[in-house]
Amino acid sequence: MPPHHAKKNISVQTIRRLPQYLRIFYKLHGYGRDLVSSTVLSKQTHLLPIVVKKDLQAVGAPSKLRAGFKVAGCIEVIEQFLGWNNLNKAFLIGVGHLGEALLGFTGFKNHGLEIVCAFDTAPDKVSQTIHGVPVYHTAQIATIITQENLKIAILTVPAYSAQGIADTLVAAGIKAIWNFAPIRLQVPEGVIVQQEDISSGLAELCAKLKTN
């Protein structure tokens, strides 16, 4: 495990790249490989070898001199850093197209996330089971998340209803909101909001197109 002070200085960019490395390490582990060089990792990720090295060293990934990174050890260190060695229970609010796409995403369990229930107001959604996940009426949020002791909310509602629901969630003791609604939420200190903004990716793409 890396020393605790190392964790605090890890950049957002490094953190965002960790799942990518993890997927490669899982694959190599499946093939029975023990070691992998940063050159190979660089080729598979399309990142510079120095970036790969710095990222992995930042989380304290174990390596063997002149032989490369230890595959099993790297999996352990990254999973531990992200808390993906335990399953966090989460719930989703807003079963529209995006919500349904997320409910159907099978990759979350490898990423330490289990969506145990969902909420919506549409009569044709409530009481249904979508991709194995039961859907309840939004009016029941506070009751159910307190009962089940759920701490992570995934918000896939329209922008106009996002803040109202966020207020309900905060009042019910939620610790973290993964927000896909295109609006900045106002929450008290101590509540984590992870904002997904589709236009950020589009901005990156357009900037690349302009300089190409």
Place this chain on the structure above:
Amino acid sequence: MPPHHAKKNISVQTIRRLPQYLRIFYKLHGYGRDLVSSTVLSKQTHLLPIVVKKDLQAVGAPSKLRAGFKVAGCIEVIEQFLGWNNLNKAFLIGVGHLGEALLGFTGFKNHGLEIVCAFDTAPDKVSQTIHGVPVYHTAQIATIITQENLKIAILTVPAYSAQGIADTLVAAGIKAIWNFAPIRLQVPEGVIVQQEDISSGLAELCAKLKTN
């Protein structure tokens, strides 16, 4: 307009934050405001004032001494930097839940992107019009994108079919692929791939949860 050399050194993080500033500038412009301080921008974005200042200065945003940034000028400079003052025509491949969510996203036109058609293989999708966008069979991709001279592809297909479709797109002369499939695409030099990875956001959220 900023000097050309300035554009080259702008960080990915700055670029990803530009749409956020742009939305605030649009709103202020709608209210008839001419100037805005970095303190106000900082409060609305939850970013440090120094980050706001550096980001905006990087794209050459015009300001007035001790009065703040010029709203209309900032809109012009950011739109020009991202190429969002012109509408880029794009098409989407894979009309599943995520694809349909993107087709229904009304914000793209403000972001210089117009999705003019979509492709799928499912008989209940082909020949339909979804959110005003016509859906064609995937077999017609090469013909239609050549005819319409489309250069930007949005890829929302499953991982196993993404590379095959990417090869078709490259052969048809596509310049940029916005890839939502969870796989690194292999493309020749000169073709831009913007990879969206849902697990990057989740990694950020989990890292924040761990250190909270």
